[in-house]
Amino acid sequence: MLFNVYPLYDIEPVKAQGSYLWDTKGDRYLDLYGGHAVISVGHTHPHYVAALTDQLSKISFYSNSVKVSMQEELATKLGALSGYTDYALFLCNSGAEANENALKLASFHNGRTKVVSFKKSFHGRTAGAVAVTDNPAIVAPINYNEHVTFLPYNDVEAAQNGITDETCAVIVEGIQGVGGINVASDEFLQALRRRCDETGAILILDSVQCGYGRSGQFFSHQFSGIDPDLITMAKGMGNGFPIGGVLISPKFKATYGMLGTTFGGNHLACRAAIAVLDIMKEESLIDNAAKVGEHLMKGIEQIGGYKELRGRGLMIGIEYDFPVETLRNSLLFDHHIFTGVAGKHTLRLLPSLALRIEEADVFLEALSKEVKVVS
DSSP states (O other), X not given: OOSSOOOSSSOXXXXXXXXXXXXXXXXXXXXXXXXXXXXXXXXXXXXXXXXXXXXXXXXXXXXXTSOOHHHHHHHHHHHXXXXXXXXXXXXXXXXXXXXXXXXXXXXXXXXXXXXXXXXXXXXXXXXXXXXXXXOTTTOOGGGOOTTEEEEOTTOHHHHHHHOOTTEEEEEEESEETTTTOEEOOHHHHHHHHHHHHHHTOEEEEEOTTTTTTTTSSSSGGGGGXXXXXXXXXXXXXXXXXXOEEEEEOTTOOOOTTSSOOSSTTOHHHHHHHHHHHHHHHHTTHHHHHHHHXXXXXXXXXXXXXXXXXXXXXXXXXEEOSSOSHHHHHHHHHHHOEEOEEETTTEEEEOOOTTOOHHHHHHHHHHHHHHXXXXX
């Protein structure tokens, strides 16, 4: 018997290709949610499938006690595509684990314990990650931590006052995903960078959901022109194969045993992540995310009926003044389109970066019909 597994819908995808899923009945669905922003280059991309199949026929796993040359290849390609060529890479298995290790690195570096996070943040479900998450639905009493302060998001004055010489780290999402697709302003991120420099605090950019090209830049904070001390990532990094990582600025010095992982950086995970980067580069998927995202935003604006439209690239939140559950259900069951939500009032779109204009138009036509019904 499974514990705490309650599928929202009695639909089981059994086949997938590109931006589409097929269920057990053979019905096709347009996937605009990508399994929580995980599917970055599209379902079952031929290059991705071939790479993992080939790797499975050779070796799928051995421990980090031996050399895994693909880890170095992955780090080099990630640095080149993201622009962070002088940053080191620590590989792990998930976004929560990446954030845990980033917080640990920060505390190792300056010896401090106090952390600043932000309202409506989501950083994961493990002990340290959930302690810096502002979501009472998942934060158990044991997870509350007197060392963590939550400040208002996008409030420069609050950040100036709340980040002090006692602050170990500031952890922030470039675009809040679960919190409602709230986009950090350039002014806000620049203020965080300045204040961390002034106080010696470590700036951690959680790019687990808003990274890997989704925003139209490799990392969404790159719109602001800042360089964080630590950048965490996962989700789209493996296109469905579990992998996470931390990009680490040169100010950090590694020592043996400081960080560790059993499964992180295994052969299959690295091969998946390398395939993702190769596809992103070859097919210009970051540019495509920007182009198709702009098309979607303009189309949604023309449809209207919303309270607020937020996002960048293919990370879009449409907030309505009514609960969106009915709208989401109508899109799913009447039009066979998967979308997500963020809270009760925001429809959340996180499709593959390979989404095509004509696929976006299928959604826009369906949304136009359904908004008129439910509004």
